[in-house]
Amino acid sequence: MKAGIVGLPNVGKSSLFNCFSNAKAQSANFPFCTIEPNIGTVNVPDRRINVLESIVKPEKVIPACIEIVDIAGLVRGASKGEGLGNQFLSNIRETDAIIHVLRCFDNERIIHVDGTVDPVRDKEIIDIELQMKDLDSINKRIDKIKRQAQTGEDTAKKELNVLEKIIKSLERGESVRNIKLSEEEWESYLEPLKLITAKPVLYVCNVDEKSAIRGNDYVDKIVESTKNENSLVLVLAVALEADINELRTYEERKIFLDDIGLKEPGINKLIRNTYKLLGLENFFTAGKKEVRSWTIKTGTAAPKAAGIIHSDFEKGFIKAEVIAYSDFVNCNGEQNAREAGKLRIEGKNYTVKDGDIIHFRFNV
DSSP: OEEEEEOSTTSSHHHHHHHHOSSOOOOOSSTTOOOSOEEEEEEOOOHHHHHHHHHHOOSEEEOOEEEEEEOOOOOTTGGGTGGGHHHHHHHHHTOSEEEEEEEOSOOTTSOOTTSSOOHHHHHHHHHHHHHHHHHHHHHHHHHHHHHHHHTTOHHHHHHHHHHHHHHHHHHTTOOGGGSOOOHHHIIIIIGGGTOGGGSOEEEEEEOOGGGTTTOOHHHHHHHHHTTTSSEEEEEEOHHHHHHHHHOOSHHHHHHHHHHHTOSSOHHHHHHHHHHHHTTEEEEEEEOSSEEEEEEEETTOBHHHHHHHHOHHHHHTEEEEEEEOHHHHHHTTSHHHHHHTTOOEEEOTTOBOOTTOEEEEEEOO
16 A cells, blocks of 8 residues: 655655655755655554464464655645646655645745745645546546447446546535546546545654644634544654654653653654544464464455455455454464364355464365
């Protein structure tokens, strides 16, 4: 899974990316510091895998991870090619979710591309450019199917009706993710287009240190402006997160966090919220060779989850031996869980639950 960091130039995108990843993106006090997208892989914070490690004592541990892409700053006119906009918008199209960074702090030493701090205006600038790009994509698709629809082809007529409905919404300034469509309409007509405003969005309000816990007036305005959207809002002091990221030991970080009144680094909340935004959860495999976290969509059936490990597991699926995480921990491992009757045999119709420890049986 891949999430793209977007926003106007110089709002803290690359600094945020550096908090995510050991791959240090260039960050500086001038617009368009980032030209090519920086890509990094980050582990998903999940204390459960550490607990499993302490019980199983495996040779190695492999946590779940997501890919983060630092995409160059967008400006007004990006959909028309301003500021290398077409290139940057293409980068966003390839992501699964959008992390939209908004500047919500005052600092005369840090340049704002529009001269003043106004996160609601900044959000609207990006929204309009993404919507304009989607309008362009839909109009190109309509040009291809219009003749088929005019000749009476039912599939083309249905698609044309859906696309024209979306165009009207986009022209009203409404992003695609907020439009009510059936599951069939989404899968058949929208997913192939990879529309940018159909992607889920997490708004990150980049605040100063004193606003890290309770936010500020800028944050309140963003919360109000997004209340009817299908999105999430998170308050994060990116400069503070960068300081936390420089501390190498758990003890140093805990002291630092205690001093400023935080329970954990905000970046951990951001990663978990990105997971939530994507509708993801984890199941585990646990043995002496490795304890591993596997990422699936919420509601995934057992055979499909098995296929995440290997396609043969899905093709030849027989059954899943399942232990709930709480039972595995309370029984201090698989053997005790078996003896206590906590291991269940599940078939093809079983929906995997977040935290399940699973051993798949298959035959091909």
